[in-house]
Amino acid sequence: MTRKSRPPGRGRTATISVPVAGRLHSAAIHLLRRLRQSDKASGISAPRLSALSVLVYAGPRTLGQLADTEQVRPPTMTRLVQAMEAEGYIKRIPDPHDKRVTVLQATAKARKLLDKARSLRVSTVEEMMKNLTAAEIKTLDAAAKLIEDMAKR
Amino acid sequence: MTRKSRPPGRGRTATISVPVAGRLHSAAIHLLRRLRQSDKASGISAPRLSALSVLVYAGPRTLGQLADTEQVRPPTMTRLVQAMEAEGYIKRIPDPHDKRVTVLQATAKARKLLDKARSLRVSTVEEMMKNLTAAEIKTLDAAAKLIEDMAKR
DNA sequence: CCCTATAATTTAGTTAGGCTAACTAATTAG
DNA sequence: CTAATTAGTTAGCCTAACTAAATTATAGGG
Structure with missing residues (x-):
């Protein structure tokens, strides 16, 4: 389901969408307020959970790439990774082509945690x-499908 | 738009809903990920923003009540409130019936911040x-209307 | 009036996440 | 073969959020 590029002549679409955006926003806020509670039960902090789900759902990447996507500086990511490595959620895989690089991979334990x-x-x-x-x-x-599509870019 | 109580005989509804719940969940997560970025621009931390929006949107309450709804201990809320009071987002109103109690109220500045x-x-x-x-x-x-309705209890 | 309970604060300390600056090691360009 | 660049780490510092325990002040029943 790829978003079709919309040709000219879409008329009042933008105007119509304004109040809907507000209602959709509120709905999302209230839904997520509910979900946050179950989230705490996972026992892992938000920054860690976020970084780990990138590794689990989007696949392995280097520390630097992960720092970029999580919008933190490399030293910050180093520490997050060290903690999660010590807890068995992340495995470091040396890059054979570039010995400066370590690729980070989520472990089965991480996948289990996120699935739970x-x-x-x-x-x-x-x-x-x-x-x-x-x-x-x-x-x-x-609506869920539309939102996924919208969020995709 | 109040949720009508559903009579017996709704058949396979529950079964149908299972994969949809998963997709809706994912959609909400991805939407949220986007929204968190605009949230940072507000310049207030997540715990403060959360506590403040309770006061703004659900009305004044005591420090203890606010601590309960935010699921933190009273000292934690004391500090959050002190900071936000110093920044002009919260006003303390002494309770005339119980001098131990202070009722917390969001200021106009807080409302403006949350609106922004x-x-x-x-x-x-x-x-x-x-x-x-x-x-x-x-x-x-x-969908937004349905979600609001669902989240309402 | 005393005793116990309650609301909030203070005290003292921990933990986590974020930063910059300075470093090491490896790679790449001149 | 140097020199510059790149990936990641270490060290040091800061702030925010959190906690338990002790403290203060008020409330309210016997």
């Missing part, structure tokens, strides 16, 4: 959805 | 939505 955290959050959402009609669920599904 | 933060985030969402069709926007709007 995810399923906690997902069941919170399920619980919230349990009284919806089939049509309402369809609407949410369509 | 909100509009930053909303324009991020608008920007993301700018290539959607009218039908897609309608879907998002319906």
Whole structure:
């Protein structure tokens, strides 16, 4: 589902979207307020969880790349990585072509942790959805796909 | 728009909702990741922003109540409040019935700050939505309303 | 009036995340 | 073969958020 480039003549679309953006924003805030609670149960801090999910869901990368995507300086990432390495969530793999580089890879333990955290959050959402009609669920599904698409770039 | 209590015979709704909950969860995460960036621009830390928005959007309450809702110990909240009081975001109002208690109230400056933060985030969402069709926007709007309803309890 | 409970603060200390500056080691360019 | 660049680490410092324990002041029942 790739976003089609919109040709001229889209009319009042931008104007219509303004209040919707506000409502969508509020909805996201309130949904996430709920989810944050299940997040704490994972027992890992937000910066670590964030860096680790990059490694788990987007694959291995170097420390510098990870620092860039997480928008921190390399020394900060060094420490985050050291802590998570000591806890068995990250493995360092030396780059054979460039000995200065270490590629970081999430371990099975990390994947298990994130899967657990995810399923906690997902069941919170399920619980919230349990009284919806089939049509309402369809609407949410369509919206989820649209949002993914929008967030992709 | 109050959630209607669903009578028996809703059939496979719960089963259908399972993968949708997962997709909705992912969508929310990715949307949030975007919004966190605009949040930084507000220049206030996450714990403070969170506590302050309780006061702004849910109204005044005592320090102890605020500590409870934010899930921190009273000393932690004392410090958060002291900092925000010094910056002019919170006003303390002595409780006439119980002199041990101070009721915390957000100032106009706080409201202005949160409005600014909100509009930053909303324009991020608008920007993301700018290539959607009218039908897609309608879907998002319906979903936003459903989510608000779900999150409400 | 005393005793206990409660609201908030102070005290004293920890932990985590962030930074810059200075360093080592490896790579690449002249 | 130097010189400059790049990846990552170390060291040192700062701030924010958090905690438990002790303290202060008020409330309220017996």
